[in-house]
Amino acid sequence: xxxxxxxxxxxxxxxxxxxxxxxxxxxxxxxxxxxxxxxxxxxxxxxxxxxxxxxxxxxxxxxxxxxxxxxxxxxxxxxxxxxxxxxxxxxxxxxxxxxxxxxxxxxxxxxxxxxxxxxxxxxxxxxxxxxxxxxxxxxxxxxxxxxxxxxxxxxxx
Numbered sequence: 001x002x003x004x005x006x007x008x009x010x011x012x013x014x015x016x017x018x019x020x021x022x023x024x025x026x027x028x029x030x031x032x033x034x035x036x037x038x039x040x041x042x043x044x045x046x047x048x049x050x051x052x053x054x055x056x057x058x059x060x061x062x063x064x065x066x067x068x069x070x071x072x073x074x075x076x077x078x079x080x081x082x083x084x085x086x087x088x089x090x091x092x093x094x095x096x097x098x099x100x101x102x103x104x105x106x107x108x109x110x111x112x113x114x115x116x117x118x119x120x121x122x123x124x125x126x127x128x129x130x131x132x133x134x135x136x137x138x139x140x141x142x143x144x145x146x147x148x149x150x151x152x153x154x155x156x157x
Contacts, residue, residue: 014076
C-alpha cells in the first residue's frame with residue numbers, strides 16, 4: 001500500500017475524493033486518562049471548581065470531532081451525522097469512548113480519534129488544579145466501517 005497524501009514531487013496534498021462513492025461510514029475510538037483516586041473521587045462527586053468535568057469533556061469531544069479538518073491538515077471537512085462520547089469512570093482512571101458517523105466519500109477515523117483526544121485534554125484541564133501528573137494514554141481506533149478498504153476492528157485482549 002502506498003501513501004496517498006503526496007503529489008508527484010513528493011509534497012503534501014489533500015487526497016481527491018471526488019470519484020469515491022458516498023457510503024455510510026462509522027468509526028469508534030478510545031483512550032484513557034490516569035489520575036489519583038482522590039482526583040477521580042472529585043470528578044465523581046462534582047468537587048471540581050470548574051464544573052461538571054464529564055459533561056464539559058463530552059461537549060468538547062463533540063465540538064472537536066466537528067472541527068477535525070481545521071486542526072489536522074489533510075482531513076476533509078465532513079458533514080457528520082452523529083457523534084457520541086461516553087465515559088467509564090474507574091478507581092484510578094477514566095476511559096473515554098467516541099463513536100462518529102456520516103455518509104460521505106471518506107472515513108471518520110480522525111474525527112473519532114480527535115474527539116477522544118479533546119475529551120481527555122478537557123478532563124486534564126479541568127482537573128489540573130488538583131493534580132498535574134495525570135497521564136493520557138492509549139488513544140486508538142477501535143473500529144471503522146465503510147469505504148473501499150472495508151471494515152476494521154482492533155483485536156484487544
